[in-house]
Amino acid sequence: MNAEIIAVGSEMLTPFRQDTNSLYITEKLNELGVAVDFKTIAGDRLKHLADAVRHALSRVDLLVISGGLGPTEDDLTREAVAEALGVRVKRDPELIAHLYARAAARRMTITRNNEKQADVIEGATMLPNQLGSAPGQWLDTVVGKHRKLAMLLPGPPHELKAMFEEQCLPRLREIVPKKHIATRVLKAAMIGESTADAKIAPIYTQYKDVETTILAHLGDIELRLTCAKPIPELAQTRVDELAGKIEEELEDFVYSSQGETLEQIVLYYLEMRGATLAVAESCTGGMVAERLTSVSGSSRSFTGGAVVYSNRLKTELAGVDPQLIAQYGAVSREVAVALADGIRERCGSTLGLGVTGIAGPTGGTDEKPVGLVYAAVSDADGTEWVEKRFSGDRAGVRFYASQQGLDLVRRRLM
Amino acid sequence: MNAEIIAVGSEMLTPFRQDTNSLYITEKLNELGVAVDFKTIAGDRLKHLADAVRHALSRVDLLVISGGLGPTEDDLTREAVAEALGVRVKRDPELIAHLYARAAARRMTITRNNEKQADVIEGATMLPNQLGSAPGQWLDTVVGKHRKLAMLLPGPPHELKAMFEEQCLPRLREIVPKKHIATRVLKAAMIGESTADAKIAPIYTQYKDVETTILAHLGDIELRLTCAKPIPELAQTRVDELAGKIEEELEDFVYSSQGETLEQIVLYYLEMRGATLAVAESCTGGMVAERLTSVSGSSRSFTGGAVVYSNRLKTELAGVDPQLIAQYGAVSREVAVALADGIRERCGSTLGLGVTGIAGPTGGTDEKPVGLVYAAVSDADGTEWVEKRFSGDRAGVRFYASQQGLDLVRRRLM
Numbered sequence: 098m099n100a101e102i103i104a105v106g107s108e109m110l111t112p113f114r115q116d117t118n119s120l121y122i123t124e125k126l127n128e129l130g131v132a133v134d135f136k137t138i139a140g141d142r143l144k145h146l147a148d149a150v151r152h153a154l155s156r157v158d159l160l161v162i163s164g165g166l167g168p169t170e171d172d173l174t175r176e177a178v179a180e181a182l183g184v185r186v187k188r189d190p191e192l193i194a195h196l197y198a199r200a201a202a203r204r205m206t207i208t209r210n211n212e213k214q215a216d217v218i219e220g221a222t223m224l225p226n227q228l229g230s231a232p233g234q235w236l237d238t239v240v241g242k243h244r245k246l247a248m249l250l251p252g253p254p255h256e257l258k259a260m261f262e263e264q265c266l267p268r269l270r271e272i273v274p275k276k277h278i279a280t281r282v283l284k285a286a287m288i289g290e291s292t293a294d295a296k297i298a299p300i301y302t303q304y305k306d307v308e309t310t311i312l313a314h315l316g317d318i319e320l321r322l323t324c325a326k327p328i329p330e331l332a333q334t335r336v337d338e339l340a341g342k343i344e345e346e347l348e349d350f351v352y353s354s355q356g357e358t359l360e361q362i363v364l365y366y367l368e369m370r371g372a373t374l375a376v377a378e379s380c381t382g383g384m385v386a387e388r389l390t391s392v393s394g395s396s397r398s399f400t401g402g403a404v405v406y407s408n409r410l411k412t413e414l415a416g417v418d419p420q421l422i423a424q425y426g427a428v429s430r431e432v433a434v435a436l437a438d439g440i441r442e443r444c445g446s447t448l449g450l451g452v453t454g455i456a457g458p459t460g461g462t463d464e465k466p467v468g469l470v471y472a473a474v475s476d477a478d479g480t481e482w483v484e485k486r487f488s489g490d491r492a493g494v495r496f497y498a499s500q501q502g503l504d505l506v507r508r509r510l511m
Numbered sequence: 512m513n514a515e516i517i518a519v520g521s522e523m524l525t526p527f528r529q530d531t532n533s534l535y536i537t538e539k540l541n542e543l544g545v546a547v548d549f550k551t552i553a554g555d556r557l558k559h560l561a562d563a564v565r566h567a568l569s570r571v572d573l574l575v576i577s578g579g580l581g582p583t584e585d586d587l588t589r590e591a592v593a594e595a596l597g598v599r600v601k602r603d604p605e606l607i608a609h610l611y612a613r614a615a616a617r618r619m620t621i622t623r624n625n626e627k628q629a630d631v632i633e634g635a636t637m638l639p640n641q642l643g644s645a646p647g648q649w650l651d652t653v654v655g656k657h658r659k660l661a662m663l664l665p666g667p668p669h670e671l672k673a674m675f676e677e678q679c680l681p682r683l684r685e686i687v688p689k690k691h692i693a694t695r696v697l698k699a700a701m702i703g704e705s706t707a708d709a710k711i712a713p714i715y716t717q718y719k720d721v722e723t724t725i726l727a728h729l730g731d732i733e734l735r736l737t738c739a740k741p742i743p744e745l746a747q748t749r750v751d752e753l754a755g756k757i758e759e760e761l762e763d764f765v766y767s768s769q770g771e772t773l774e775q776i777v778l779y780y781l782e783m784r785g786a787t788l789a790v791a792e793s794c795t796g797g798m799v800a801e802r803l804t805s806v807s808g809s810s811r812s813f814t815g816g817a818v819v820y821s822n823r824l825k826t827e828l829a830g831v832d833p834q835l836i837a838q839y840g841a842v843s844r845e846v847a848v849a850l851a852d853g854i855r856e857r858c859g860s861t862l863g864l865g866v867t868g869i870a871g872p873t874g875g876t877d878e879k880p881v882g883l884v885y886a887a888v889s890d891a892d893g894t895e896w897v898e899k900r901f902s903g904d905r906a907g908v909r910f911y912a913s914q915q916g917l918d919l920v921r922r923r924l925m
Contacts, residue, residue, distance in 0.1 A: 312528075381801075383798065393873065399827070403788075
């Protein structure tokens with residue numbers, strides 16, 4: 098069984114907006130074992146929409162359409178699907194009554210064009226919308242001797258998700274042949290995609306029944322393992338076995354085997370050890386602190402820190418000796434270590450992290466080029482530091498540097 | 512003239528990857544006056560790809576295809592386009608020689624499957640690729656009596672952009688009927704989309720020849736005005752006139768009339784006045800500092816600051832009297848003001864900003880609910896503060912709070 102997703106809306110044909118509903122729908126369909134073979138985006142024009150629907154029904158078994166179900170003239174999905182199927186729409190008086198009742202309960206008056214939302218495609222089952230006014234529709238029909246399923250869902254993501262989850266998934270589970278899919282997500286920091294792939298390709302290529310996908314982000318890779326089997330335990334055993342072998346090969350580069358973020362893992366380790374962390378950031382300008390505090394409950398282990406962009410603040414807030422800066426420069430191993438030591442002492446935390454570097458695009462020299470970053474971690478046992486040279490633009494260097502800083506803390510806590 | 516964009520690649524039919532090339536291509540085509548009527552995503556299967564190409568050529572004049580031009584078995588765009596057009600591909604010996612020469616210059620050996628990249632579709636012009644190995648192709652052909660343009664571009668965004676900009680745009684400018692399009696982008700902070708729209712809809716609806724698009728982000732709206740006319744000055748006059756009236760109506764909510772970000776504007780005002788800023792952040796946890804330092808050159812006006820997540824650090828790094836915290840609570844007007852004053856004094860900056868609040872999802876009370884945020888700004892003339900109650904999740908409240916803080920500084924500098 099294969100599927101197509103059509104996202105309806107002229108705004109998604111501008112340079113400013115993207116369809117995101119299809120990512121959610123794809124995830125859910127894949128979990129059922131249904132592959133998405135096409136995605137189409139069409140604007141709010143009847144002719145275009147009907148063409149897209151007709152063509153989709155000629156090439157896939159299952160069609161999910163999002164958007165175009167509202168009350169305005171631009172909302173044409175119902176008419177387009179009816180036209181593509183060669184059937185009519187019929188206004189449902191009960192639904193009209195419901196629309197007016199819903200508006201009255203909200204002390205809103207609605208105009209007559211809202212009645213459009215009560216148009217039912219011949220042969221369709223209405224899908225009530227608990228979170229908005231536009232109901233969805235479910236079609237189980239035959240086109241040229243083939244059974245075709247089509248669902249029309251509202252565009253707002255929270256309405257679409259609720260409707261799909263509660264009303265479409267149970268119906269699909271009855272129809273789609275059963276498969277059991279097991280998934281594992283491993284994450285590794287500060288290892289390149291090609292380096293990691295060279296190490297693990299000889300392993301995962303031997304697991305023909307497990308699909309391995311590598312997603313690379315800045316300073317971070319994500320390995321997604323999925324396996325479909327008729328028996329759930331079999332699928333789980335296979336992904337767990339492969340995950341174990343990959344972890345063994347990538348060693349301590351792997352920081353998460355359940356999909357957690359690096360900042361979550363750092364906070365988890367801190368809490369496990371009853372430790373606290375403070376940071377002093379130069380080139381990352383608050384990014385390390387921002388990433389840590391994005392996690393709810395981070396205040397239990399993260400005390401805070403300083404953004405020491407100017408040399409004066411390196412001394413004032415993190416206690417770095419001005420002579421050290423004069424002698425070695427603000428971007429140096431010595432200053433990184435002094436930042437880590439200084440902020441730990443000032444904040445009374447168990448660990449201190451210092452990050453300093455040249456984010457660019459200007460400010461680099463032959464000796465200290467753009468992308469040069471020092472990170473240091475300090476605790477009661479002493480300090481350790483790393484020197485790295487990252488490539489990329491300002492945003493990229495800053496993210497790498499924050500990732501390196503967090504990873505250094507993680508390794509210290511391991 | 513209308514267009515379709517086909518993005519080729521099975522990875523874009525997973526829940527993890529989105530096509531982004533189409534946003535760039537849409538922007539460039541719109542600038543030429545060409546509307547994008549459809550976008551399609553198809554996987555690496557010959558039958559699917561050929562179907563998508565054939566259907567696109569039946570409904571649009573201009574087709575842009577990205578991806579599927581590499582050397583692997585999965586790279587099928589050339590074959591698919593040839594099949595859709597009913598023509599053949601021919602391996603070009605000169606191009607083969609070029610591929611081997613390119614590899615040799617990079618001290619790389621390449622396998623024979625690379626020769627695929629020298630396959631030229633009958634009737635196509637090759638588009639050299641300065642940044643990668645896969646050349647593009649340009650087709651100017653006739654399908655069923657209609658002139659059709661198709662361009663095959665490589666998937667990596669930097670290769671695609673360079674090739675489109677340097678080789679496709681000049682060709683398109685010769686062919687596409689000339690239109691002059693003027694654009695203005697206004698941005699406003701801390702005003703809701705519906706509030707803003709209620710104020711300005713009576714104005715922009717009178718400019719039928721200017722297209723007005725409102726894009727809403729958290730605490731930020733963007734108004735995009737575009738107008739197409741045969742004479743450039745006419746188009747410019749119309750958008751400028753409308754932009755002027757909108758600015759007048761939205762008053763000081765508008766912070767940018769050329770598309771700059773709020774952090775860029777704050778830094779610009781600081782530099783104009785020879786002033787410096789330091790920040791003390793509690794609930795935003797470094798986000799204000801991170802946003803400011805994301806701008807290159809920010810070190811000229813932003814000295815740094817403190818992330819004072821714990822009460823101890825509010826005192827230690829920003830000099831807040833512990834009694835004040837005990838009396839009014841860490842989330843209070845009094846502590847926000849003390850943070851702004853304290854960090855200004857500690858950092859020796861012209862202005863100080865303090866932000867404190869409850870980001871959630873836990874930690875709220877009846878009296879001080881999740882989303883409550885205080886921001887205060889301090890300078891030699893005194894302090895001012897705002898109290899806000901934001902709705903949304905943790906990430907949303909934090910972003911709103913950072914936006915509010917930056918906007919408070921902007922208004923103080925106006």
